[in-house]
Amino acid sequence: MLVKPIDQSTDDRQSAERARDRPIHFVMPGGLRLLLSDEGGGMIPMQGGKMLPPPTIKVALPLMDGGVRQMIIFRPADKVAQPLDLLAADGSLIARTDATLAAPLDRTALTTGLDDTGKLRLVRQLLDVCRELFRLKHDLAYGRLCRSVLAELAPHPAAVAAEAIVSQHLVLVSCPIPGHIGDVLDVVVIGDKGIANALHRPLRVGKGRNLLLLDRAAVRPGSLVVIIGTQVFATARVATQGQMPFLAWLQANKAIAGKTRAFVMRCVADTANQDGSAAILLRELELFQPAARRNLTDKRLPVGGAVELLVADGRGGIFIKGWVRDPHQLMSETYLVATGIEPQRLDDSWLRYPRPDIDRHYDGRSGTLGFAAFLPEAGMIRGQAKLELRLGSGATLDILARPAQGTPGQLRDAVLVGIPPEQLTTEAIAKVIAPAAVTLHQAHLAARRAPDLVQLGTAVQEPRYSIIIPLYRNLDYLRFQLGSFATDPEMAGAELIFVLDSPEQRADLVHFLSGLHQLYALPMTIMIMSGNFGYAAANNAGAAIARGKFLVLLNSDVVPEEAGWLGRLAAPLLRGKKVVASGARLLFDDHSLQHAGMRFARDAGGHWLNLHYFKGAPREFPPALKSRSVPAVTGAALLVRRQSFLDVGGFTEDYIIGDYEDSDLCLKLRSAGGDIHYCPEAVLFHFERKSINRHAGYQRSVAGLYNRWLAGQRWDEAMRMLMARYPDHNTIATDGAMA
Numbered sequence: 046m047l048v049k050p051i052d053q054s055t056d057d058r059q060s061a062e063r064a065r066d067r068p069i070h071f072v073m074p075g076g077l078r079l080l081l082s083d084e085g086g087g088m089i090p091m092q093g094g095k096m097l098p099p100p101t102i103k104v105a106l107p108l109m110d111g112g113v114r115q116m117i118i119f120r121p122a123d124k125v126a127q128p129l130d131l132l133a134a135d136g137s138l139i140a141r142t143d144a145t146l147a148a149p150l151d152r153t154a155l156t157t158g159l160d161d162t163g164k165l166r167l168v169r170q171l172l173d174v175c176r177e178l179f180r181l182k183h184d185l186a187y188g189r190l191c192r193s194v195l196a197e198l199a200p201h202p203a204a205v206a207a208e209a210i211v212s213q214h215l216v217l218v219s220c221p222i223p224g225h226i227g228d229v230l231d232v233v234v235i236g237d238k239g240i241a242n243a244l245h246r247p248l249r250v251g252k253g254r255n256l257l258l259l260d261r262a263a264v265r266p267g268s269l270v271v272i273i274g275t276q277v278f279a280t281a282r283v284a285t286q287g288q289m290p291f292l293a294w295l296q297a298n299k300a301i302a303g304k305t306r307a308f309v310m311r312c313v314a315d316t317a318n319q320d321g322s323a324a325i326l327l328r329e330l331e332l333f334q335p336a337a338r339r340n341l342t343d344k345r346l347p348v349g350g351a352v353e354l355l356v357a358d359g360r361g362g363i364f365i366k367g368w369v370r371d372p373h374q375l376m377s378e379t380y381l382v383a384t385g386i387e388p389q390r391l392d393d394s395w396l397r398y399p400r401p402d403i404d405r406h407y408d409g410r411s412g413t414l415g416f417a418a419f420l421p422e423a424g425m426i427r428g429q430a431k432l433e434l435r436l437g438s439g440a441t442l443d444i445l446a447r448p449a450q451g452t453p454g455q456l457r458d459a460v461l462v463g464i465p466p467e468q469l470t471t472e473a474i475a476k477v478i479a480p481a482a483v484t485l486h487q488a489h490l491a492a493r494r495a496p497d498l499v500q501l502g503t504a505v506q507e508p509r510y511s512i513i514i515p516l517y518r519n520l521d522y523l524r525f526q527l528g529s530f531a532t533d534p535e536m537a538g539a540e541l542i543f544v545l546d547s548p549e550q551r552a553d554l555v556h557f558l559s560g561l562h563q564l565y566a567l568p569m570t571i572m573i574m575s576g577n578f579g580y581a582a583a584n585n586a587g588a589a590i591a592r593g594k595f596l597v598l599l600n601s602d603v604v605p606e607e608a609g610w611l612g613r614l615a616a617p618l619l620r621g622k623k624v625v626a627s628g629a630r631l632l633f634d635d636h637s638l639q640h641a642g643m644r645f646a647r648d649a650g651g652h653w654l655n656l657h658y659f660k661g662a663p664r665e666f667p668p669a670l671k672s673r674s675v676p677a678v679t680g681a682a683l684l685v686r687r688q689s690f691l692d693v694g695g696f697t698e699d700y701i702i703g704d705y706e707d708s709d710l711c712l713k714l715r716s717a718g719g720d721i722h723y724c725p726e727a728v729l730f731h732f733e734r735k736s737i738n739r740h741a742g743y744q745r746s747v748a749g750l751y752n753r754w755l756a757g758q759r760w761d762e763a764m765r766m767l768m769a770r771y772p773d774h775n776t777i778a779t780d781g782a783m784a
Contacts, residue, residue: 071147077118078121088117165274202281204282205281214261229247231273266285351368362419367446368415382430398468454485460478516543530565544584545572595687596690613726629729637663653757700755
């Protein structure tokens with residue numbers, strides 16, 4: 046007997062009666078066989094005197110009358126249709142079936158009489174265990190069988206509405222989920238491409254309304270969604286296919302936008318590495334629908350804190366800066382927690398320093414400590430992050446934060462203004478600032494596009510000199526500079542290359558220089574960089590198109606005193622082949638010395654500085670009138686053999702914005718065997734640092750300290766050995782003056 050008689054309705058009783066006459070051996074898609082028996086106790090299937098080979102599914106399905114239906118699913122080991130014996134636990138024969146008489150699965154025989162537990166167990170076995178064990182998720186016939194069984198168990202599915210397109214592969218849908226279903230364990234979609242699991246549990250956004258994130262390929266009108274709970278299951282059929290973009294949907298559903306945004310970001314974060322459109326969505330959400338921030342700034346709270354800056358460097362590193370206040374010493378640990386990364390403990394790696402500005406918020410009571418840390422290889426934050434303050438009792442306080450958005454250059458500058466300069470030690474730069482700044486600076490440089498060129502006049506044929514003038518914001522001295530050039534006969538053999546590192550000034554510069562070209566008839570090339578990439582990058586770009594034997598690297602705020610300066614500056618290189626670069630005598634506007642060569646010296650903290658010989662002395666100070674070999678010269682007015690410049694790779698672009706690149710170049714030239722001379726006969730005025738002072742990112746940041754640290758790391762031994770060869774002829778107080 047297949048199904049025991051049970052006390053139920055007339056229709057069910059008739060179905061059960063019909064089921065008695067059916068074989069207990071059924072055929073399923075995928076070459077599977079299914080056995081059923083309502084006999085009590087265990088059921089042991091044997092074929093040819095042997096146990097069925099694995100994999101085999103055996104499950105007991107409870108019935109409403111208190112009985113149990115035994116179900117066995119297996120795949121025959123061979124194509125020989127041997128009889129199948131069903132044995133009781135004591136070895137007695139329950140039944141014998143002829144495999145050749147196996148019939149298509151009778152859904153009524155399988156489902157009739159099952160109680161809620163039996164139904165739930167059957168659904169889980171078919172949609173999860175059997176599908177995975179026998180690899181049937183893409184078997185369309187098996188999918189149709191599962192749908193037919195579910196139609197017997199739940200003939201009236203609810204409706205699913207596709208709400209919005211989230212990414213190339215994901216769609217947001219809403220569907221009702223009965224309250225008595227219990228906790229949702231799984232969501233399965235049966236569509237025209239097979240059976241697929243939802244990757245995430247649903248989000249409850251209102252009474253009777255739940256949101257699901259499903260695979261777009263699986264969600265088509267007519268697809269069946271099965272929600273499996275701890276108590277029962279429910280089904281729903283997809284009625285519509287959404288077309289609204291997710292960002293637009295958030296705008297149209299503001300009441301639940303915050304909760305839905307967090308849900309989607311948490312879900313999408315798991316697939317962003319594989320799904321490019323999901324990664325794009327995360328960035329768009331951060332820009333158009335940024336996550337909320339929550340700091341602990343209430344003065345009445347015993348613990349306070351805030352995350353002021355959270356920067357992901359794009360390679361798995363994270364820079365974090367903020368403050369905490371714990372006058373009662375309640376905190377035991379501090380962690381950064383976010384989707385996409387393992388919790389990161391900050392206590393062992395952060396730099397801590399006083400924050401008197403925050404103390405003022407607390408009525409002048411001291412005790413606030415700022416912090417900054419760099420977490421290498423932390424991972425990629427996806428969405429909302431939080432600073433978790435763990436108290437000694439085990440309780441936690443959360444400070445919500447979100448990664449800062451911007452270009453790599455903007456994020457680099459944000460890191461560089463993150464810590465007050467007076468709080469920076471060499472160790473802090475090395476462990477906290479440099480790792481983030483280096484990676485972001487490299488990403489910033491990598492974003493360069495080919496510069497645009499504008500030619501004014503006919504280019505000089507076979508120029509002897511290529512004068513490269515980088516421009517950033519400051520155009521004030523160009524009129525005087527070009528006026529000086531125009532009266533110098535040597536300019537006939539020089540090409541002028543202006544490199545604009547602030548491309549937003551393109552129209553103004555081209556208009557301005559076009560007027561000066563009309564006035565002076567000086568041919569010139571204007572190169573417009575695609576962004577602000579700094580002094581080194583601008584000079585390197587100019588050198589890449591230069592044709593002269595000598596490169597003359599000249600700041601835009603440097604003006605020659607008289608004609609003939611080019612020949613005088615080149616003279617040391619013409620006298621000796623070993624000399625590869627020379628620097629001019631530079632004067633302040635009051636005619637005192639600004640530069641007579643460059644030397645290296647340590648400050649009180651042991652840091653290497655670039656110092657100018659005789660800075661501030663009268664212009665005719667006798668020691669400054671001697672042409673001589675010097676450790677280095679400033680890049681404000683530097684002449685170098687073009688080939689020597691190219692051989693050492695030009696300026697090193699690791700330095701940020703501008704500082705120390707010139708001394709780095711000189712040290713590279715010396716390492717390659719060249720010598721560097723100071724040439725007092727070439728006199729120019731230098732209206733010092735007029736461009737860099739207009740760079741907000743430099744003025745407010747610790748870029749200068751970072752560059753100083755980088756130069757010291759790279760050239761410490763070389764500078765020490767070099768300065769041992771050069772006695773200190775600086776007889777006036779100039780220490781501490783930076784080039």
